[in-house]
Amino acid sequence: MVGAGLVGQRHVDAIARSQDAAVAAIVDPSEAARQFAEEGGYPWYAELSDMLAAERPNGAIIATPNALHLPQGLDLLRARIPVLIEKPLADDATSAGELVAEAEAGEVPLLVGHHRRHNPIIQAAKEKISSGALGEIVAVNGLCWLYKPDDYFDTKWRTQKGAGPVFINLIHDVDLMRHLVGEITAVEAFQASAVRGHEVEDTSAIILRFAGGALGTLSVSDTIVAPWSWELTAAENPAYPETQQNCYFIGGTHGSLELPGLRSWAQDGVRSWWEPIGQSRADISKADPLDAQISHFCQVIRGKATPLVSGTDGLRSLQVIAAIKQSADDGVPVEVTPGAAA
Numbered sequence: 352m353v354g355a356g357l358v359g360q361r362h363v364d365a366i367a368r369s370q371d372a373a374v375a376a377i378v379d380p381s382e383a384a385r386q387f388a389e390e391g392g393y394p395w396y397a398e399l400s401d402m403l404a405a406e407r408p409n410g411a412i413i414a415t416p417n418a419l420h421l422p423q424g425l426d427l428l429r430a431r432i433p434v435l436i437e438k439p440l441a442d443d444a445t446s447a448g449e450l451v452a453e454a455e456a457g458e459v460p461l462l463v464g465h466h467r468r469h470n471p472i473i474q475a476a477k478e479k480i481s482s483g484a485l486g487e488i489v490a491v492n493g494l495c496w497l498y499k500p501d502d503y504f505d506t507k508w509r510t511q512k513g514a515g516p517v518f519i520n521l522i523h524d525v526d527l528m529r530h531l532v533g534e535i536t537a538v539e540a541f542q543a544s545a546v547r548g549h550e551v552e553d554t555s556a557i558i559l560r561f562a563g564g565a566l567g568t569l570s571v572s573d574t575i576v577a578p579w580s581w582e583l584t585a586a587e588n589p590a591y592p593e594t595q596q597n598c599y600f601i602g603g604t605h606g607s608l609e610l611p612g613l614r615s616w617a618q619d620g621v622r623s624w625w626e627p628i629g630q631s632r633a634d635i636s637k638a639d640p641l642d643a644q645i646s647h648f649c650q651v652i653r654g655k656a657t658p659l660v661s662g663t664d665g666l667r668s669l670q671v672i673a674a675i676k677q678s679a680d681d682g683v684p685v686e687v688t689p690g691a692a693a
């Protein structure tokens with residue numbers, strides 16, 4: 352575990368619950384992490400190079416500040432150690448592209464921590480969409496409206512370029528939209544910072560075009576008091592109180608789907624706005640996607656699965672985010688070229 356801060360400790364907890372994995376070592380120079388390692392009985396190293404000189408883990412998770420993902424990812428990939436890197440894959444698409452290229456050259460698995468794809472709700476939604484039950488997907492609408500308490504912004508980087516809810520939060524929604532509806536080929540965005548007055552946006556509204564022809568809208572804000580965001584609706588993280596609402600609406604020619612509630616709408620006979628619409632709700636058992644992500648990572652390491660969220664996925668989601676930021680800055684639609692470094 353490289354980086355045992357907020358998210359790193361959640362991974363360590365997930366590994367502790369897992370039947371498949373055990374923590375080989377913790378790498379993190381902070382005193383808090385040293386103590387955390389000591390309490391858990393894990394070997395501790397201040398630097399990744401120290402750990403690599405002493406141990407050879409079967410895999411590594413990187414949950415350090417974004418700027419470290421590139422150098423630490425490269426060190427691990429060059430040591431032929433499969434790696435799961437927290438989102439965003441890197442600081443920018445060029446660095447993300449370097450990681451993908453290194454992983455491909457060395458044929459070493461590279462996974463990205465867009466953990467929501469491991470949620471059984473998303474797996475059920477993906478199956479429903481792929482089965483054709485909704486017909487051809489025409490449009491999607493996603494909301495990420497939440498209110499970050501004012502003291503969240505006492506940490507200065509959170510108010511500056513490179514932070515902001517598009518990069519920090521919406522990247523997960525973008526990744527899910529790509530997973531469920533397909534590749535995003537163009538975006539157009541507006542952004543505002545009028546409420547908080549920070550250098551970064553507090554709000555953004557975005558139009559998407561998907562490769563299959565569907566259109567979408569996403570809006571994100573960290574300054575709206577509202578119950579409609581994946582964070583507050585999906586109950587993935589007990590830190591967020593659950594609101595029992597939905598935040599994604601996916602519409603097809605033969606039906607539509609609300610998420611995360613998994614209620615779908617369709618008409619048995621004639622499709623018409625004059626006819627009643629039937630509804631049904633899939634009942635699936637909840638599971639912590641971080642646990643599922645760990646067991647998937649183990650399967651990948653053992654050669655029994657291919658990454659559900661590959662380095663290329665991490666790169667493409669980052670490219671969409673870069674295009675959203677560029678569109679909002681330049682006031683024009685921006686094409687997203689899959690695979691090309693932005």
Ligand SMILES: NC(=O)c1ccc[n+]([C@@H]2O[C@H](COP(=O)([O-])OP(=O)(O)OC[C@H]3O[C@@H](n4cnc5c(N)ncnc54)[C@H](O)[C@@H]3O)[C@@H](O)[C@H]2O)c1
Nearest residue numbers: 354355356357358359378379381414415416417437438439
């Ligand atoms: N998947 C998610 O939903 C999700 C949520 C939050 C954060 N994240 C991502 O996880 C990463 C970490 O975020 P966080 O909120 O846990 O941050 P954090 O600041 O709580 O933790 C980062 C840790 O990295 C350690 N660190 C710093 N330099 C290091 C080095 N050279 N080697 C090893 N460790 C070092 C720090 O001491 C700290 O403990 C970020 O990339 C962030 O975007 C993902």
